[in-house]
Amino acid sequence: MMNFISLLHPFSLEIGLAIIILGLFFLDLFSVQAKKNIGSWAWGLTFLLLLIHLSNWKHFVSALSSTYVHDALSFLLSVFFLITLLFILAMSKSYRHRFERGHSEFYMLILLASLGMITLASTTDFLLLFVSLELITVSFYVMNTYLRTDPKSIEAGLKYLVLGALSSGFLLYGISFIYGLSGSTHFSDIARYASSPEANAKVLLFGFLLVMVGVGFKMGSVPFHFWIPDVYEGAPTPATAFLSVGSKAAGFFILIRLTNIFFPHFQNAWVLLFTLLSAITLIYGNLGAIPQKNIKRFLGYSSIGHAGYLLMGFAAGSTQGLHAVLYYLFSYLFTNLCAFWVVILFSKATESDEIADYAGLSKRSPFLAATLFIALMSLAGVPPLAGFFGKFLLIRAVVEKNLIWLAVLGALNVVVSLYYYLMIVKKMYIDEPQNPETIPLDPSSKIGLSIAIAGIIGLGIFQAPLLQWIESAVKSIL
Numbered sequence: 001m002m003n004f005i006s007l008l009h010p011f012s013l014e015i016g017l018a019i020i021i022l023g024l025f026f027l028d029l030f031s032v033q034a035k036k037n038i039g040s041w042a043w044g045l046t047f048l049l050l051l052i053h054l055s056n057w058k059h060f061v062s063a064l065s066s067t068y069v070h071d072a073l074s075f076l077l078s079v080f081f082l083i084t085l086l087f088i089l090a091m092s093k094s095y096r097h098r099f100e101r102g103h104s105e106f107y108m109l110i111l112l113a114s115l116g117m118i119t120l121a122s123t124t125d126f127l128l129l130f131v132s133l134e135l136i137t138v139s140f141y142v143m144n145t146y147l148r149t150d151p152k153s154i155e156a157g158l159k160y161l162v163l164g165a166l167s168s169g170f171l172l173y174g175i176s177f178i179y180g181l182s183g184s185t186h187f188s189d190i191a192r193y194a195s196s197p198e199a200n201a202k203v204l205l206f207g208f209l210l211v212m213v214g215v216g217f218k219m220g221s222v223p224f225h226f227w228i229p230d231v232y233e234g235a236p237t238p239a240t241a242f243l244s245v246g247s248k249a250a251g252f253f254i255l256i257r258l259t260n261i262f263f264p265h266f267q268n269a270w271v272l273l274f275t276l277l278s279a280i281t282l283i284y285g286n287l288g289a290i291p292q293k294n295i296k297r298f299l300g301y302s303s304i305g306h307a308g309y310l311l312m313g314f315a316a317g318s319t320q321g322l323h324a325v326l327y328y329l330f331s332y333l334f335t336n337l338c339a340f341w342v343v344i345l346f347s348k349a350t351e352s353d354e355i356a357d358y359a360g361l362s363k364r365s366p367f368l369a370a371t372l373f374i375a376l377m378s379l380a381g382v383p384p385l386a387g388f389f390g391k392f393l394l395i396r397a398v399v400e401k402n403l404i405w406l407a408v409l410g411a412l413n414v415v416v417s418l419y420y421y422l423m424i425v426k427k428m429y430i431d432e433p434q435n436p437e438t439i440p441l442d443p444s445s446k447i448g449l450s451i452a453i454a455g456i457i458g459l460g461i462f463q464a465p466l467l468q469w470i471e472s473a474v475k476s477i478l
Contacts, residue, residue, distance in 0.1 A: 360433025
């Protein structure tokens with residue numbers, strides 16, 4: 001019995017989440033009364049699972065070490081995904097009025113995508129990595145088209161499907177090249193082959209570049225970004241928020257794992273690739289956000305710009321760069337989900353996602369206006385909010401590697417982003433509302449947004465605890 005428990009212990013989080021999904025499925029199937037509260041059940045059980053998971057924070061047990069690990073990094077990443085999941089489930093309750101049917105199934109799709117993300121956090125094998133990515137991607141295929149009568153939602157789903165399938169093909173081609181050379185799909189075996197004298201460096205690098213195409217689709221970096229504006233606009237807003245944080249983070253977490261395989265052997269190519277990608281992504285995302293009229297498209301281009309900042313950490317090619325990437329992702333979690341939650345609540349009251357309709361929001365709902373203001377200022381990088389310190393860490397990392405021009409470009413894009421974020425602030429606080437009617441807010445949404453604001457301000461002022469946790473997590477894979 002003890003042997004069975006010790007075998008299951010490393011997989012307790014994954015098994016627990018799978019049991020929640022199956023339990024909710026049967027609850028939805030056989031109980032009409034419970035069907036109405038599936039969202040509350042999902043949130044409550046996930047919160048309980050997070051508490052249990054946090055109680056095991058000192059126990060990192062490796063399992064199937066060549067394929068799947070539970071180390072300090074995977075623990076940190078799984079906490080990231082569980083917090084994201086809690087926010088998305090809570091946001092979805094505010095959005096369920098838009099669904100004609102299938103409310104319960106939408107929550108289960110969110111849970112399935114999260115299971116794929118949590119599995120991805122621990123994988124050290126390309127085959128399991130691909131399976132985890134496909135679980136995430138297929139869940140989003142369905143979620144993006146969930147507004148069945150909305151042509152934009154159908155278009156969003158089709159674009160995500162076509163480009164997602166294409167990126168998966170590139171990823172598989174890259175894996176096949178790497179497997180053909182190294183004879184293994186395990187990260188540790190590939191790392192040993194890459195350091196051996198008989199390694200074919202050029203073909204191995206080509207395989208890595210193909211893998212980068214598949215990963216770049218998740219990250220939303222240029223030139224793999226074309227799907228973002230249309231999908232962000234057309235998909236249900238909780239799915240858009242989940243894409244902007246969960247899916248994006250999954251791509252960057254893959255890169256953190258791959259860093260240990262490829263960076264020591266292809267340092268020059270690595271730095272050049274990510275420096276160029278970071279610069280182009282920064283410029284495109286920030287300039288593309290300026291003319292946008294739809295708030296979700298606006299946040300889509302903003303998301304591309306933030307991918308550029310995150311790539312700065314990989315361009316630095318240092319431990320400090322990885323620390324900065326992980327901190328930035330946590331700050332981005334609270335900031336971006338806070339902004340999208342305001343978008344959901346505003347859209348629920350006004351049936352509009354147009355930026356022009358945010359005019360006079362401070363008079364219609366001072367709380368929503370203040371919340372969106374804090375989120376936008378954090379996205380722009382204004383102190384003392386979390387976004388400022390995240391950008392500071394990334395820019396410092398590239399300065400330490402003498403990439404001064406990239407640091408200057410990052411700083412200039414902060415100024416550009418501040419311009420277009422302040423344009424929305426101007427509309428909320430200076431322009432007169434077209435409709436003076438007050439926007440009602442339910443207590444649960446106020447509590448959720450308050451927690452997000454606390455995260456934005458707290459991470460901006462008290463950076464040390466998270467940075468210490470991140471430092472120990474990165475050490476576990478070096």
